[in-house]
Amino acid sequence: MSALNQSTRRRLSNLHQTPSVWEGDRRPISGLTDDDFEDNRGGECIVWVDGVEGVVRGMEVVPSEMGPEAIVRTLLKAMEHPQSPATPARPQKIVVRDREIQFYLRGVLQDLDIAVEYAPELPLIDELFRGFQQMASGRPPKIPPKYADLLMEKSYQIWEAAPWEVLADHQIISITLNQWDIETLYVAVMGMMGMEYGLLFYRSLDSLKRFRAAAIAEESFEQMEEAFLGQDCLFITFESLSEDEDADDEEIDYADLPVSEIQPNFGTINPFEGMRPFLYEEEAIALYVAIEALQKFVQGSARQLSAETLPKINKRLRITLPEETGSQETISIQVSTLPEFEAELLQMMESAEFDDEDYDDDDDDDDEDLSVPLREDVVPKDALKSLDIIPWEKMASLRKSVDYYQHQDVKEAGEGMPVVLIQTTLPKGKALIEQIKADGGLKGICFNPGEDPFADENYDLGILQAENGNMYLFGEFSQDDALHLVAKKKWDQRCKKTQGYCGLIIAKGLTGAARGNPQPKDMIALFETRSLSVKELGLGLLQLMSHFDFE
Incomplete structure (x- = not known):
């Protein structure tokens, strides 16, 4: 024009x-x-x-x-x-x-x-x-030029070390520096849930605790913003260089990206300065030493940190200052776990959940349907689910190679073990495993009938039941889907041959090369369990209103 x-x-x-x-x-x-x-x-x-x-x-x-x-x-x-x-x-x-x-x-x-x-x-x-x-x-540079290459190199090293694979965000590590006007930094590791990756180095436990309390309380946006800016910490966060702005964040797990596509960001948050996206010299060298100490601590204590209960660990590490500081002095750094503080954070979370349950119970006493907990938020919605079979000759090695194994005295009959395979990202897979373990293990797998009376459609609802009675929806399969009907028929036949024994496999690699075709090395958990009948599950026909409800 x-x-x-x-x-x-x-x-x-x-x-x-x-x-x-x-x-x-x-x-x-x-x-x-x-x-x-x-x-x-x-x-x-x-x-x-x-x-x-x-x-x-x-x-x-x-x-x-x-x-x-x-x-x-x-x-x-x-x-x-x-x-x-x-x-x-x-x-x-x-x-x-x-x-x-x-x-x-x-x-x-x-x-x-x-x-x-x-x-x-x-x-x-x-x-x-x-x-x-x-x-x-x-404007000052994001990182003082003298330390820029040094800190970037260290940030990529800690990314590859992936401390979030062994530490949850409530498992706090203390790093005592006694240098650069900092006595102790308290590290919170973000990333086990596969949402945000980074390290927060708090200057005090009170600052950390106040922010967690505000987050747990689910306060208003203004209150959360005030709590966020009230933190006192150094931070390093990681983002994708090639992230599509239109992509759904839930489908992206940075852990599956090559390191060349990861961008570290540095800064501080202080109640009087707010958030500052750059570091001064003393902050940069303090952050470098703290990351170095955390990396050595995690690598040297990985087996202990992977335990179900965080043990008390105290280590004194020797860190040599880089030549960029003008001194190659070796300093002593004390690094420790804080299981007592972890218990305090968990207690805060449990108290909040208990309060929410009390509120819900008061409001919904007349709703008998809620007496049976069927949760849709445990199995990741973007996970790939399939019905498969693992030949018996491969089961022995799989039982040894997975990170978590739930044993049953399985009758080996037929071609192999019928399994439900759920492929998701590593952090989300670990979270699913922890949820099942927390609920006492996996009691059984059931395909329960469901219907949408408005669309005149029928479904098989894939449900996992934990030993404590909790149930997790893992899939809605249309009974008009010919492929599902064939897979479901084979599932029933195979379970009959094994006298009801089956398995749940949780695999990683949702966004990597193994997407849709996980190999044994991608399988991180095997739950041997039972195939439950609709009568054993006891839900009856479920109807889809705004969500599946009891008829």
Whole structure:
């Protein structure tokens, strides 16, 4: 389009025309704003300035590849909806420093009585961008240059060490430095649930405890923001360099990405400074030493840390300061687990859950359906589920290779063990395993009938039942699906041959090369259990309303 449509020209013509000259330009934004704003990378800033009033009437950041229409859009906003304190108006003349833009605007703005001229320099805009550059150059770097390579290398080492595979976020590790104005840092590891990966190094346990209490209480957004900014910690977090902004976060587990696609970020949070996305020198070296100590501690105590109950561990480690500090002195660092504090955090969580249950019970005493706990939030919704069989000759090695094994005296008959295979990410798989273990183990697997009376559809609902009676929905399989009907028929036949014995396999690798085809090395848990009949489960026909409910 080379000209405005008639209605737009008529609307602009009705604006009051002032005897002013506006300057307009588009310039690369690189180096002018904080690199933390991803949308600004590789973009351009379009600006329109009133030369008489000396005010910015319009400013937009756009992708570099966007065509000349973008500068027109910003100009129209500057006329009709200018930035305060300017009022809507039409200029008498506009000046640009690009010949192509000049000719383009002449064609677009015809019949609006606006002169479009060229000038090699735009004094007001030049001054504005000089100010931007001065502001940008005054910002400190994210990491002090002296320690940048050092800290980046250490961050990738701790990423590959993956402390979140052995430590949950309530298992706090203390690191006593007695250096750089820091006595002890208390490390909370994020990542076991496969949602966010990072390390928070709190300067006090009180700060950590206050924030956890606010998070558990599920306070309002304003209260949570206040609690977040009230933390006192150094941090390192990890994100994906290639993450698709439109992708569903639930489908992305950074642990499955190659290290080349991982970007570490550093900063601090302080009640008086808020969140600061850069480090000063003493903070950088303190963080480096703390990460080094944590890495050595986790690697040297991995077996103990993997125990069901976090043991009391105290280790004194020798850390040699890097030459970048100007001293290659070796310092002594005390690293310890805090099982007592872990118990305190768990008690906080359990108390909150108990309060929620009391509230629910008071509100729903008349709802008899809730007497049977059927949960839909235990098995990850994005997991892949299938009915399969493991040949008996492979069962022996699988029982030894998985991280967790629930044993039954299985009758080996037929081709092999019928299994339900759930493939998810490693952190989510571990969380599922822990939930089943916490509920006493797996009692059985059942395919219970369900129906949607509004759509006239029937389902087989895959349900896992724990020893304490809790039940988890792992799949809704349409009885109109021919592939499911064949798989379900084979399942029933195989379970009959094994006298009801079957298994649940939890595998990792949902987003990796093994997606849909996990190998033995991807299988992290094997629960040998029983196939339960509908009568044994005792739910009867379930109906789908807004969710599956009891008939």
